[in-house]
Amino acid sequence: MVRNISSTFILSIGASLLFLIFCQLLDVNSEPEATQVSETGREVLTADCPENGNWRVRLHGMQPGLKYAQPSTQNGRPDVNAVTNWNVPLVWEGTFDPVVLDAIYKNMDPRIAVVVFAVGKYTRFLKGFLESGEKYFLVDFRVTYYIFTDHEQEVPHIKLGKGRKVLVLNVPSAVRWQDVVLGRMKWATIAIDKQIRDEADYLFMMDIDSIFYNRFGVESLSQLSAVLHRGYYKSTKREDFPYERRPMSKAYIPLDEGDYYYTAAVWGGYLEDMYTLVKYCYMQSEEDANNKIEAVWQEESHLNKYLLYNKPTKVLSPEYLWSDYDAVPADIKVVRISQLVKNYAEVRPNGGN
Numbered sequence: 001m002v003r004n005i006s007s008t009f010i011l012s013i014g015a016s017l018l019f020l021i022f023c024q025l026l027d028v029n030s031e032p033e034a035t036q037v038s039e040t041g042r043e044v045l046t047a048d049c050p051e052n053g054n055w056r057v058r059l060h061g062m063q064p065g066l067k068y069a070q071p072s073t074q075n076g077r078p079d080v081n082a083v084t085n086w087n088v089p090l091v092w093e094g095t096f097d098p099v100v101l102d103a104i105y106k107n108m109d110p111r112i113a114v115v116v117f118a119v120g121k122y123t124r125f126l127k128g129f130l131e132s133g134e135k136y137f138l139v140d141f142r143v144t145y146y147i148f149t150d151h152e153q154e155v156p157h158i159k160l161g162k163g164r165k166v167l168v169l170n171v172p173s174a175v176r177w178q179d180v181v182l183g184r185m186k187w188a189t190i191a192i193d194k195q196i197r198d199e200a201d202y203l204f205m206m207d208i209d210s211i212f213y214n215r216f217g218v219e220s221l222s223q224l225s226a227v228l229h230r231g232y233y234k235s236t237k238r239e240d241f242p243y244e245r246r247p248m249s250k251a252y253i254p255l256d257e258g259d260y261y262y263t264a265a266v267w268g269g270y271l272e273d274m275y276t277l278v279k280y281c282y283m284q285s286e287e288d289a290n291n292k293i294e295a296v297w298q299e300e301s302h303l304n305k306y307l308l309y310n311k312p313t314k315v316l317s318p319e320y321l322w323s324d325y326d327a328v329p330a331d332i333k334v335v336r337i338s339q340l341v342k343n344y345a346e347v348r349p350n351g352g353n
Helices: 099-106 120-136 175-195 271-290 298-309
Strands: 001-012 016-027 056-061 111-120 140-149 164-170 202-208 210-212 224-228 264-271 315-316 337-339
Touching: 056 140, 111 120, 111 175, 120 210, 140 175, 175 202, 175 271, 175 298, 175 315, 210 264, 224 298, 264 271, 264 298, 271 298
Parallel strands: 111 140, 111 202, 140 164, 224 315
Antiparallel strands: 001 016, 016 056, 202 264, 210 337, 224 264
């Protein structure tokens, strides 16, 4: 018995996005079980394909008559690198035209899910996150905020834009902040399986103790988008990244390997690609727990392990997750979202330890 499986590639051609979907026949007897995730997180994902197995093209362009600045092949950001060594965009202010991108994605009309966890005293950050998100996060696009909380009554009522909504999902309380972090992967996996998969095209995982300060738009969307950690993006050598270095952990990365260090406070992508990654982090952390070890930075360690061997299709600069603790350097022209200053000992269930 055989069936079709597809691979999707996205090319930028002029003002249009070209989606190439290559379909081939696959023997289902050789396919991994849906619950299996390899050491590097690979899973086989299926999609609808034509019966003849040929690839097809879908073109998503923009309406004629749109006015925007002419792009240049010679001028750009001279102070930063705007492409990775695996040839995908590294996004900074000044490397994209929001007018063009918004016009293209408006034709596509994607549904975006935002998953946040507000457990214990972290519910105090909901109002600021949601109100600032309505000003700056994918404005005029369809967005659903999925709020996982153990205090549903503390979720504030926020005025939302057209096509935007808040959904509350109840989760248990935790006695350690590390359990909240690791629990995110479990509950997000379950929620995607039961609900979110039918309601979204893209999904972002975000930390609730953050505020949007400027545009966070469709330039962030891709199959899998990762954000450079503000503390390690300039000159840190790979051997000095805070990866998990103990071989007994499933998040282990050798000293002589590594591209960047990514934050787990903001990351996103296609719903199914995010599901694969979230499930991977959950399963790997569960295996660690069975072996009586916890990765040094919990799911962030597993995230970095996955992204080392499954390269993101877009890397976002630290504009997409800064911190109010830190001064803003010259290469950060715009802070789009930033983590708030807070008393960790007061807000975390185990006093920040």
